[in-house]
Amino acid sequence: MKKSYFILMFLVILALIIMSCKDFGDLIPQGPPAFTISQNPVDIAVGDSSTQTLSGGTPPYSISTNSDATKAQATLNGSSLKVKGLAVGTTIMVIGDNGAPQKTVSLTVRVGAAPIRFSTQVQPIFNTRCVNPGCHPGGGAPFSLQASVSYANLVNVAATNAPCAGVLRVKPNDAANSALYKRIEGTCGFQMPLDGSGALPQAQRDLIRDWINQGALNN
Numbered sequence: 070m071k072k073s074y075f076i077l078m079f080l081v082i083l084a085l086i087i088m089s090c091k092d093f094g095d096l097i098p099q100g101p102p103a104f105t106i107s108q109n110p111v112d113i114a115v116g117d118s119s120t121q122t123l124s125g126g127t128p129p130y131s132i133s134t135n136s137d138a139t140k141a142q143a144t145l146n147g148s149s150l151k152v153k154g155l156a157v158g159t160t161i162m163v164i165g166d167n168g169a170p171q172k173t174v175s176l177t178v179r180v181g182a183a184p185i186r187f188s189t190q191v192q193p194i195f196n197t198r199c200v201n202p203g204c205h206p207g208g209g210a211p212f213s214l215q216a217s218v219s220y221a222n223l224v225n226v227a228a229t230n231a232p233c234a235g236v237l238r239v240k241p242n243d244a245a246n247s248a249l250y251k252r253i254e255g256t257c258g259f260q261m262p263l264d265g266s267g268a269l270p271q272a273q274r275d276l277i278r279d280w281i282n283q284g285a286l287n288n
Contacts, residue, residue: 102126104166106150110177113141113154114184121176123148126166133163133173141178154180185280186288192216194273198262220287223249233257244281253277 104126113119123130132145137160143152150164157180165173185191195214199205205214211229212222223239233248236257244250251257253274260268268274280286 104168104172104174106164106174106176109174110179111152112179112181113152114181115154115156116183118151118153121150121152123150123164123174126172127168129167131165131167133165134161135163136161140180143178150176152176152178154178156180157182182279182283184283184286184288185276187220187280187286188216188288191277191280192219194269194277195219198264198266198269201264204262204264224285224287231258239281239285241285242282244278247281250274250278250281 102125105124107122107124108119109121111119111121128148130145130148130150132143132150135141135143137158140156140158140160141152141154141162143150143162145151145164152162159177159179162176162178163173164176165171195205196216199214204210205212212226213219214222224241226238228234228236228238228248233251236246236248236251238248240247248257252261253269254260255268262269269277
């Protein structure tokens, strides 16, 4: 009887101890919090930077490896990791803490092409080859490609002249179905420009194509 009484009292006391704790886990020693990074993967363009925050683990942190330093570089200032895009491609960076054993996190950095600027890269092509008395404006062209109105006359505006009539002059993200690109490639009527000096160089046609496929931004 006494043995049963002592067992019962022990169980009651143990229950009171457990109930007095906010969390039974508090009775178990906790290690350093998990080592994390605020964003992973990171997508940036060539020339752009992105800053991420490291948390948890045991500071100070360090950059252990960078699988391809020609694609992106990183600098570490306390818990702030700044990543800069250098060239199109992907690199994987390993960042470690100062714990024993060391905790690490692998950061994937994907670098895309720098955005093409309409005002400084695309419009100059129009200025040189399209804006003249016989074309845009003037002649038989139904719209102007002068700097003040060219973007509004192109993006999401349907062509009016056959054989491209009804096709959007510039359909953002879809150069293949944009009348402007079809015209300069010669896949929809006569190849433009029609100034007598021949087709645009391939590099300029590619630039217009890429600008459209990047979203045809008014930048």
